[in-house]
Amino acid sequence: xxxxxxxxxxxxxxxxxxxxxxxxxxxxxxxxxxxxxxxxxxxxxxxxxxxxxxxxxxxxxxxxxxxxxxxxxxxxxxxxxxxxxxxxxxxxxxxxxxxxxxxxxxxxxxxxxxxxxxxxxxxxxxxxxxxxxxxxxxxxxxxxxxxxxxxxxxxxxxxxxxxxxxxxxxxxxxxxxxxxxxxxxxxxxxxxxxxxxxxxxxxxxxxxxxxxxxxxxxxxxxxxxxxxxxxxxxxxxxxxxxxxxxxxxxxxxxxxxxxxxxxxxxxxxxxxxxxxxxxxxxxxxxxxxxxxxxxxxxxxxxxxxxxxxxxxxxxxxxxxxxxxxxxxxxxxxxxxxxxxxxxxxxxxxxxxxxxxxxxxxxxxxxxxxxxxxxxxxxxxxxxxxxxxxxxxxxxxxxxxxxxxxxxxxxxxxxxxxxxxxxxxxxxxxxxxxxxxxxxxxxxxxxxxxxxxxxxxxxxxxxxxxxxxxxxxxxxxxxxxxxxxxxxxxxxxxxxxxxxxxxxxxxxxxxxxxxxxxxxxxxxxxxxxxxxxxxxxxxxxxxxxxxxxxxxxxxxxxxxxxxxxxxxxxxxxxxxxxxxxxxxxxxxxxxxxxxxxxxxxxxxxxxxxxxxxxxxxxxxxxxxxxxxxxxxxxxxxxxxxxxxxxxxxx
Ligand SMILES: *[C@@H]1O[C@H](CO)[C@@H](O)[C@H](O)[C@H]1NC(C)=O
Ligand SMILES: *[C@@H]1O[C@H](CO)[C@@H](O)[C@H](O)[C@H]1NC(C)=O
Ligand SMILES: *[C@@H]1O[C@H](CO)[C@@H](O)[C@H](O)[C@H]1NC(C)=O
Ligand SMILES: *[C@@H]1O[C@H](CO)[C@@H](O)[C@H](O)[C@H]1NC(C)=O
Ligand SMILES: *[C@@H]1O[C@H](CO)[C@@H](O)[C@H](O)[C@H]1NC(C)=O
Ligand SMILES: CC(=O)N[C@H]1CO[C@H](CO)[C@@H](O)[C@@H]1O
Numbered sequence: 001x002x003x004x005x006x007x008x009x010x011x012x013x014x015x016x017x018x019x020x021x022x023x024x025x026x027x028x029x030x031x032x033x034x035x036x037x038x039x040x041x042x043x044x045x046x047x048x049x050x051x052x053x054x055x056x057x058x059x060x061x062x063x064x065x066x067x068x069x070x071x072x073x074x075x076x077x078x079x080x081x082x083x084x085x086x087x088x089x090x091x092x093x094x095x096x097x098x099x100x101x102x103x104x105x106x107x108x109x110x111x112x113x114x115x116x117x118x119x120x121x122x123x124x125x126x127x128x129x130x131x132x133x134x135x136x137x138x139x140x141x142x143x144x145x146x147x148x149x150x151x152x153x154x155x156x157x158x159x160x161x162x163x164x165x166x167x168x169x170x171x172x173x174x175x176x177x178x179x180x181x182x183x184x185x186x187x188x189x190x191x192x193x194x195x196x197x198x199x200x201x202x203x204x205x206x207x208x209x210x211x212x213x214x215x216x217x218x219x220x221x222x223x224x225x226x227x228x229x230x231x232x233x234x235x236x237x238x239x240x241x242x243x244x245x246x247x248x249x250x251x252x253x254x255x256x257x258x259x260x261x262x263x264x265x266x267x268x269x270x271x272x273x274x275x276x277x278x279x280x281x282x283x284x285x286x287x288x289x290x291x292x293x294x295x296x297x298x299x300x301x302x303x304x305x306x307x308x309x310x311x312x313x314x315x316x317x318x319x320x321x322x323x324x325x326x327x328x329x330x331x332x333x334x335x336x337x338x339x340x341x342x343x344x345x346x347x348x349x350x351x352x353x354x355x356x357x358x359x360x361x362x363x364x365x366x367x368x369x370x371x372x373x374x375x376x377x378x379x380x381x382x383x384x385x386x387x388x389x390x391x392x393x394x395x396x397x398x399x400x401x402x403x404x405x406x407x408x409x410x411x412x413x414x415x416x417x418x419x420x421x422x423x424x425x426x427x428x429x430x431x432x433x434x435x436x437x438x439x440x441x442x443x444x445x446x447x448x449x450x451x452x453x454x455x456x457x458x459x460x461x462x463x464x465x466x467x468x469x470x471x472x473x474x475x476x477x478x479x480x481x482x483x484x485x486x487x488x489x490x491x492x493x494x495x496x497x498x499x500x501x502x503x504x505x506x507x508x509x510x511x512x513x514x515x516x517x518x519x520x521x522x523x524x525x526x527x528x529x530x531x532x533x534x535x536x537x538x539x540x541x542x543x544x545x546x547x548x549x550x551x552x553x554x555x556x557x558x559x560x561x562x563x564x565x566x567x568x569x570x571x572x573x574x575x576x577x578x579x580x581x582x583x584x585x586x587x588x589x590x591x592x593x594x595x596x597x598x599x600x601x602x603x604x605x606x607x608x609x610x611x612x613x614x615x616x617x618x619x620x621x622x623x624x625x626x627x628x629x630x631x632x633x634x635x636x637x638x639x640x641x642x643x644x645x646x647x648x649x
Contacts (some may be wrong), residue, residue, distance in 0.1 A: 070406065070544075071599040078596045081589035092331035093564065093583050097593060099335075100564040112148045115139070116641045121150045126157060127249045129637025131623040132259050136215040137616065144612045152560045152608070156621050159383045162233070162368055163628045164248060165241030169267075172629035174279045175370045176267055178222030182206045184622070185264070189213040198225065201388035205618075208391055208611075212619040217261035219626040221372050221385075227532050228359060229376035229553075230283075232294045233368050235301065238381065241368065254639040258632045281367035292356040294364055298379035299344035308347040314357060314429035317456065318437075320573045321348045322464055332467055333576055334569040337561075341552050341572075342378050349572060353529070353552055354422025354433045360531050370625075375533035375553040384556045385621065386614040389535035395516060399539035403602065404520025407544060407595040412585055413522035414442060416488035417513050420504075421530040426496045427503040431458040434550075434572070438528050439490065439508060441577055444483025446507070451476040458507055460574070468579035471586065478578050485585070487511075487522070520545050523594060524581065526570070529553055541566060541605040546584070546598035550574065556617055560608045566601035568594075 082094060112118035115138040122130045141148050163171060175181070180193035182205050191206040202223060209221065224230055233241075284294065290310035299306045326346070328339025343349045343356075350356045355377070374387030389397040404410070422433045430436055437459035440446050446457050465473055472478050489511030495501040516539060519525060526548040527534050533553040540547035541561070550570035563569035568584070570577055584594040627633050 069599075069603060071596070071603040074407070074592065074596040074599045078589070078592035081592050085589065091583055091590075092333055093580070093593065094589075096330060096333055096335055096564040097596075100562050104562045104565050107149060107151060108147070110149055110151070112138075112150070113142065118148055118150070119638065119641050123251065125150050127251065129251060129257060129639055131620075131627045132261060132636060132638050133215055133217065133623045134638035135640060137619055137623065140212070140215075140619070141616055144616075145607075146613060146616055147608055149560075153617070153620060154559050155384055155554075155556060156617070156624055159381075160621075160624055160628055161245050162238050162241040162381065163370065163383075163625075164245030164633075165243070166368065168629050168631045168633055171370055172220070172264060172267055173271075175220040175222045175625075175629060176264065176271065177278050178220070178371070179278050180223040180225050182209050182221040182223065184209060184213050184216045184219045184221075185268075186218070187214040187216070189216075193223075193225075195225075199388070200392075201225070204388045204391040205385065208386075208615055208618060209622070211615050212622075216619070216622055217626045218264035219622050219629070220264070221622060221625070222370050224371050224373035224382060226361070226363060228361060228363070229373060229380040229382050229532065230364055231366075231368065231371060231376075231381040232298050232364050232379060233366055233381050234297045235299060235306075237366075237368070238298070248634055250634065252635045252637060254642040256635060257637045257639045258635045259637070259639065261626055261636065262630050262632055279369065281365040281369055284364045284366075285362055287358060287362055290356070291359055291362060291364075292350040294366070295343055295356070295377060295379045297366075298381075303344040305344045305347045305350075308350065310356070311351050314351070314432050317458055318351045318432050318460070320352070320460060320463070320575050322461075322467055322575065324348075329571070332579065334563060334571055337563040337569050338378075338558065340550070340569060341554065343552055344379065346572070349552065351432050352434060352437065352573060354425070354435070354531070355529070355552065357429050357432045358423045358426070360421075360424055370629075374535075375555050377552055378554050380554075383621070383625070384554065385618055386556045387533065387535050390538050390614065391611070397535050397539055399516035399520070399536075399543055402517050402520070403542055404517070404544035407523070407598060410521055410523045410545070412485055412591075414482075414486045414488065414524040414526065414581065415514070415519045415522040416442065416526050416528075417491055417511065417519070418528070418530065418534075419492040420490045420494040420508075422528075423531065424496050425494065425504075430504060433459075434574075435490075435528050435530070436504075436508070438526060438574055438577075439488055441574055442482060442486040442488040442526070444479045444481075444486060446479070447482055447578075448479025451479050463575040463578070468576065470579060470582045472582055473578070478582075481582075481585075488526075516543075523598070524548060524584065526577075527551075537567075538605065538609055541601045541609065544598060544602060546594050547601070548577070548580065556614070557609060560613075561601075561604075565597065566604050568597060 112121055115135050118138050119130050119134060138148070180195065180202055182202070183190050183192050189206050189209040191202045193202060195202050205223065292310035296305045296308065328334060328336040334340045339345065368381055371382050372385050373382040374385060376382045376384060392398065416438065418435065420435055422435045425433050425436065440457045440459045449455050450457060450462050472481055490508055491510055491513040493501050493504055493508060493510060495504060520543050523545060525540055525545045527537055527540055529551050533551065533555060537547065537549065547567045548570050549567050550572045552572060561567065568580055570580065584590045627636050630636055
């Protein structure tokens with residue numbers, strides 16, 4: 001692949017030995033350069049035929065049909081800057097972008113294009129045969145140009161693994177009798193449960209499943225109808241279930257493999273058509289013990305959070321852990337996004353995220369039951385499916401049909417609108433809420449006061465200069481900069497008790513809401529958790545603006561998105577926020593990087609976050625879930641590709 005690359009002559013001067021970090025970073029650029037992007041530069045040097053051959057190797061970006069796409073232009077612009085600067089001028093974020101492009105490139109090279117390859121990769125990664133029905137799934141994927149990478153489905157196996165430790169018939173029964181269920185029988189999906197007066201999520205999910213129902217076995221998908229995730233099984237219990245699952249993991253000999261699901265008629269008959277009594281485990285419904293304490297019980301015994309009890313007194317302002325260099329970061333910036341979302345490794349999250357301060361409602365079980373939902377904490381045990389908000393056309397979530405103007409027509413602005421959610425904010429604890437912190441950090445008046453008087457804000461303190469050293473920070477103009485570019489505010493202060501907002505009005509005032517379509521004229525859009533996930537991320541990725549994202553919530557799509565390639569990750573403390581914004585706005589190189597991430601994220605989202613991709617995710621998940629609920633599960637599998645038809649040898 002390297003042979004297609006010619007480096008601009010200006011880059012060869014003053015090179016250091018290849019083992020220097022920046023040289024490695026540049027190597028990654030080279031790889032990314034060839035495989036991700038065909039630049040105008042490449043086009044000028046190679047015949048259409050050669051370009052086509054490169055593109056054939058790297059089909060994930062539709063290079064031939066779309067050679068002038070925004071993502072490709074952005075990449076070549078950014079690369080010109082990077083190759084033009086000296087080693088010392090490379091920013092840590094430049095190195096993160098380089099390594100993210102390289103990693104993504106390696107990942108995409110593993111794409112499968114036919115069922116035999118996909119099945120082989122499945123067996124390799126999962127240690128089992130694919131589930132029956134795998135060939136129809138793959139046929140649909142191919143027919144709809146889906147990018148099939150086994151890694152994209154890791155989440156399914158992580159979520160389902162403990163359920164292999166439960167008894168299959170009981171599991172099937174509990175799934176069937178739950179309060180809200182998407183039910184598939186004889187190739188038809190129907191919604192079950194009373195949703196009068198509630199959000200239309202059950203219908204949205206049923207409609208999605210319907211699209212695959214004719215290829216699905218009988219299966220019940222029990223739905224969590226609350227916003228909050230609900231299962232927090234102790235680490236010891238989950239570990240025991242997973243150990244049982246691992247002990248049973250095997251590849252049955254093809255000739256002994258059962259190729260048809262048992263079906264659920266036996267339960268339907270036994271239960272009788274009228275019997276829907278749900279199995280409800282004991283639900284903890286008060287914030288005592290506090291949610292943090294429930295969550296940390298799901299962390300490994302040797303993880304930093306396990307022994308750190310919930311904070312009892314929230315009256316003091318929170319302190320951010322500035323001296324701390326987490327393994328998920330590199331040079332102060334998030335590198336491993338999964339790690340950055342993990343509360344088990346970050347005891348300080350107990351004091352700086354609404355979920356752990358005072359969640360709006362709690363209804364949590366420490367017993368493992370089958371339950372599907374749109375988001376969860378990494379410590380929760382729900383089975384993830386795409387959030388129902390991603391299935392609506394409601395512009396509040398999707399951003400509507402317009403995705404914003406071209407980068408060059410945007411203003412250098414940072415916009416955020418939302419309500420003061422994240423939990424129940426009160427006089428005694430509001431300064432610990434993450435949305436309040438984000439807004440104070442974006443408030444030019446507040447930040448200027450910090451810079452001028454050394455005062456501290458209610459929710460944060462400036463990260464020390466040693467941690468993030470840049471010109472605006474040194475000369476004390478971060479606040480002034482924010483006053484010029486940031487347009488961020490609550491649309492509702494959601495005070496508690498209602499209407500008594502004295503405790504926050506000195507620090508915040510409300511701003512009128514703004515449709516997403518209008519927000520997209522800005523280059524930067526931070527995305528923060530609410531009471532649970534924000535549900536805006538997909539819309540933001542598909543826009544021409546750049547999402548800046550911190551979260552403690554996991555979603556179905558996490559394995560297919562790369563930080564510093566499809567979006568800009570932030571730490572949950574937001575201590576890196578000002579420095580990240582500075583990187584993107586203080587040089588032409590930074591602006592090119594922002595444009596590159598915004599456009600690559602959009603392009604990638606159009607390829608892997610489509611409705612078809614959500615359908616394929618849920619389809620595969622339901623094949624797997626039906627198998628875990630089947631008493632033949634250890635022998636059940638797709639083996640057609642391994643069985644030599646009689647007479648063919
Ligand atoms: C590259 O560096 C040269 C010399 O410093 C400068 O003249 C040129 O404008 C730079 N090009 C870009 C794209 O920054
Ligand atoms: C439910 O069905 C069973 C038989 O399957 C019947 O005996 C029972 O009376 C029914 N209960 C109600 C409430 O209809
Ligand atoms: C990223 O962090 C997660 C969670 O802490 C960890 O399991 C994973 O191995 C890390 N990945 C890399 C590449 O370090
Ligand atoms: C501080 O530095 C920034 C970035 O170089 C510059 O734009 C700004 O004018 C400077 N402000 C002061 C007060 O020196
Ligand atoms: C910004 O901070 C100032 C001072 O704390 C406050 O009066 C103002 O309401 C804040 N702006 C917004 C949009 O909340
Ligand atoms: C988790 C926690 O302690 N939250 C506190 C927030 O403040 C209120 C007082 O209004 C306490 O009751 C909560 O316990």
